[in-house]
Amino acid sequence: MPYNIAMVCDFFYPQPGGIESHIYQLSSKLISLGHSVIIITHADGSRSGVRYLTHGLKVYYVPFFVLYRESTFPSVFSFFPLLRNILIRERIQIVHGHASLSSLCHEAILHSRTMGLKTVFTDHSLFGFADPGSILGNKLLKFTLSDIGHVICVSHTCKENTVLRASLDPNMVSVIPNAVVxxxxxxxxxxxxxxxxxxxxxxxxxxxxxxxxxxxxxxxxxxxxxxxxxxxxxxxxxxxxxxxxxxxxxxxxxxxxxxxxxxxxxxxxxxxxxxxxxxxxxxxxxxxxxxxxxxxxxxxxxxxxxxxxxxxxxxxxxxxxxxxxxxxxxxxxxxxxxxxxxxxxxxxxxxxxxYGWHNVARRTERVYDIIADRKNEPLVDRLKRYYGCGIWAGKLFVMCVVLDVLLLRFLEWLFPAANIDRVRKWPRRPTDRALLAGENDNITKVESEDEESGLADS
Amino acid sequence: MSSVDSPPKRTPRYGSTPNPRPKKSWRKLLWVHQPYPDNYVDVSFLSQLKRNMHVQQYSFWALSSDSTVIISHVSTVALFICVFVVIYNFDWNPAWFAFSGSFFTLIGYFVWDYLGNNTTSRTATFKSAVLIVSTLLGLSPVLKSLTQSTSSDSIWAISVWLFLLNIFFHDYSVGPKKTVPPTLSTNLAISAAIVLASRLSTTLSVFSFLLFSIELFGLFPIFSRWLRSYSFIGHLFLTAFLIIITELGMLRIGGWWACGIWLAAVLSAALIAPGWLIALQKYKNEIQGPWDPAKPVLRNR
The missing domain is CATH 3.40.50.2000 (Glycogen Phosphorylase B;)
Known part of the structure; x- marks a missing residue:
């Protein structure tokens, strides 16, 4: 079943970098598999608004203040109205955030959960536990990942690190490596x-x-x-x-x-x-x-x-x-x-x-399959998860989530979803998936073995 | 696979495993495609996690003896405050403190000089001492009037803050390595003394008071630092001496109550605080693992 997916990250082209190319390659392979993918990132200088890349990969450059090393200012709520508009307009089902240093990604995950959408987070880097910056960052990661659908890490070591940093159940963390073209x-x-x-x-x-x-x-x-x-x-x-x-x-x-x-x-x-x-x-x-x-x-x-x-x-x-x-x-x-x-x-x-991006995309698709059918739990259960984040932080996080829910109600009253235009989908050749499946047969035998092993539902 | 034979009916064939497709054991590798789901959690998960690798085990008496370094400095500050109070409230003659301070400074200097730690010549030291004393004498009228227009309440508040900062920034290290620039804490204490000196009545008392403060905060820490690296027993005796003097000062300015509270503070710093720190060690939870940035080992050149 094809999904409408939004990739959210502060780091995207035109800046160069590993995370940027990861998002681009993964998105274009997911499009080849028949999904609709958009990318939401912050505006880069005059590059603001909607741009199209190959295969109808649509990028929303959201005008936001860049604070430090291409990370936007963490304002928690100010992104919500715009994000809600984009998510409704694109009929998004799955929000996929990248990189733990991206505040845009954390905000998007929080708001998407409030809107009842499914969320995935990919962690690309390792962090320690001792220095003050890491302690603060890990607390924030715990906040956004308290109610995440599934987490993807790029290596097993990265998985161990993320599980410890965000106190996650290791069964809801998948390891899907990067790839190269x-x-x-x-x-x-x-x-x-x-x-x-x-x-x-x-x-x-x-x-x-x-x-x-x-x-x-x-x-x-x-x-x-x-x-x-x-x-x-x-x-x-x-x-x-x-x-x-x-x-x-x-x-x-x-x-x-x-x-x-x-x-x-x-x-x-x-x-x-x-x-x-x-x-x-x-x-x-x-x-x-x-x-x-x-x-x-x-x-x-x-x-x-x-x-x-x-x-x-x-x-x-x-x-x-x-x-x-x-x-x-x-x-x-x-x-x-x-x-x-x-x-x-x-x-x-x-x-x-x-290593191939097609393999990465298929494994990511499997993650989407797991979370897509999951029922959303009632708000009280969500709040309980946030409350468990710490003596003081738990209460603060609960307040943030409650405020977020109220903000959503207010936005629904101010900009009713019925008034938001829905976009038309990018025209697609129906044979894309079949073509790629055919191309892929001759790559390796090991990959076919990989295909058989489904991802155990957590 | 399709046959649903019950286990008793199955005959073992040449030691083959009952599982139709034996799984290879999972390996922590990314480059092999393994027949395991991506969210598989192996038994080896977090096996490289190490806890509290760099935690120091403290011994009570080592901590207790180290605390005397702090007690010694805090006593110096308390002693100075006592001196100011007896001059300001009880009209003691500041010259008396300047004389006794200079006397102890000379004894300290000769001990230091005799044990062969002197790198500068005695004449040079004498010259700079004369220079400092005469400069101070010349500056005393200025220093007296410097903060005279400020109200006494502000002076008490400023001096308390300066002394607290002095205690915070003081160099308590034992070894030769200096972590904090020692001039910072000295400057803070001398500023506090200058601020307090404006409350005194005559220029001569300002001079005597400041001379005493320079001896106590400028020279005494150097001697005390040297002594604790030279002989720790000597340092303990010096600390005991300071505690007794401070206790007498407390008795004079505040009676038995002040004396008792100060004694309790000293004892808790020396005996209760180290025990508390050791008791808190069981809450220590440092996590180390392969994700930590490695420490590069470079050859010293």
Whole structure:
């Protein structure tokens, strides 16, 4: 049964990023499966209003004040009138929010539950429990997820983290990984130098991405292996440290700093290398690792967060997040490539079978199937869930929800739903689903096994 | 699969499992497509969760002896307030405090100097001491009139806040590492002294009072900090001495009641508060797991 789905997130194109492309790819695959999908995000400068992307993917750019790093100002209620209008206009049944740092997503989930719609939340990142920012963020996450239909996490580690942060029943949390468009990350062995080994690093140069480790490791590797070249793409506060390191050890010949590259150019940088080095300190999934493996690079990475789950052991060399271990692992990778002991040419096809957006969309669809038939519980039961969030927070949350219900009554009186225009659906070729199902048959055999295993209803 | 044989009728065939499709055990991996639902919860779920990894186990006497550092500083502040009250309310001569303060400062200096911690020459120290004292003497009339126009109520309120901030920002560390800039707490205490000095009647009493305050808040903390790293027994004796002096001061300004309350406060800081902290440790619940940002191990260069 096709659904009308609204994806809500602060992070969407035209800003670049992993969550942005996740939402876009998932939405377009869901459209291919016959669903109607809209995306609700905040206005970006003059880009405000309704825009259409391919296949009739409609994006609502809602005019809102951007507070910090593309997150909107958390105003709790001010978004409700506009959101209600959009949801009624588009006949939305399922609201799917993304990213725990997006206040737009949290507000949308709260209001949609008040309106009796089904909700799904996807968590893309890991958070700690100790620092004040995380404590506050986790409390808010607990608030919005108290009454969520289902939660999706991008890795098993991410699931454990989210279950703890929001005190959820683990059965209502599904793990559906990210994917890559394998055809955008084709290997090209001719591009890489045959005379020397090139190590590629593509990362934002922040302390939590391991930029300090990178700065410490490069001179030692260059000393051990004088023929090795580094290509480092990315910018950030630690860029200056890398430049100073290059000056200090006179490595201009061996280390190339490219600055930030656009996502569509990442593949062209990757194919120049033999080894991909990823010194990060925290990572929920690590899409870039899959992209690197898809381009036929041997991956050297720190074993943190969800990274150990992402790639099979013959594609990766794991290291602990220490300088010595990273040097040892990289040296091992260099000798493996040198002696041609590892065949990277098959990586692309293997990765193609592991991660695909079509698979992600089908698994997400299964989540929608679970929650779509669920009966909405009475308001008192909803309030009980919010009340359990904490001694003080519980009471505050209950007040917010009650106010939200009253606001909905007021909006129904002020702008009756009957007066809101309903949109016409985007014309669709009826064969889309059949076509895709046919295309998909030849991808892998493992996927068909996956098809049989239904998602157990929680 | 379709046959619904009851278990007794079934004959085991060559040790095959009764389950028609044996499931492979679940693995915590994303790259294999496993025959398990996406919301499957394995028994290994949260097995990497660790609790209270970095929790320190406190011992009562260690905490109690550490609390003497705080008691010592709070006693210094209380002593200073007592001195001000006896000068202001009971007309004691401030010069007396300046003399005794200077006497103890000299003893402290010689002990410090004798045990070989002196890096600056004695002449230089003497010169700067003369400079400070004469500057203070010259400035006393100005400092006296600085906040004279402010009402006494405001002065009491300001000085209480300044002393509280001084106690809050004081450097209580034992080791050589300094976490808080020590000048901040010194400045706060000296400001409090200057504010209080405007209530005194003569320029000479202002000078004596400020000299005493510089000795108590500027020099004494340096000595006390050095002493507790040099000899902790010495520090305990110094603390006991301070407590006794403060108790006498309390007795003078407030009678037995003030004396008793102060003693109770000191004892609760030394004995009850550490016990309470240890009792509260059972509520500690730190969670650590693979989702925490890793701590990079870098070689020191």
């Amino acid at each position: 394998a055809s955008n990350f084709l290997p090209d062995p001719g591009k890489a130098s045959s005379s020397h080994i090139t190590i590629v690093v593509i990362s934002r140069l922040y302390p939590n991405k391991g930029a300090d480790l990178l700065t410490a490791v490069i001179p030692r590797i260059c000393l051990l292996h004088p023929t090795v070249r580094f290509i480092i793409a990315g910018s950030g506060p630690r860029e200056i440290d890398l430049e100073q390191m290059r000056e200090k050890y006179q490595l201009q010949e061996q280390v190339e700093l490219m600055g930030s590259v656009r996502h569509e150019d990442v593949r062209d940088v990757m194919v120049k290398g033999h080894i991909y080095l990823h010194p990060t300190l925290t990572e929920a999934f690590g899409t870039v690792l899959v992209e690197a493996a898809s381009c036929g690079l041997l991956v050297v990475t720190t074993k943190v967060g969800g990274i150990p789950e992402v790639l099979p052991s013959h594609m990766t060399i794991f290291s602990s997040p220490s300088e010595d271990s990273l040097v040892t692992s990289t040296s091992r990778a260099i000798s493996l490539i040198d002696s041609k002991a590892v065949d990277t040419s098959k990586f692309h096809d293997q990765v193609k079978g592991m």
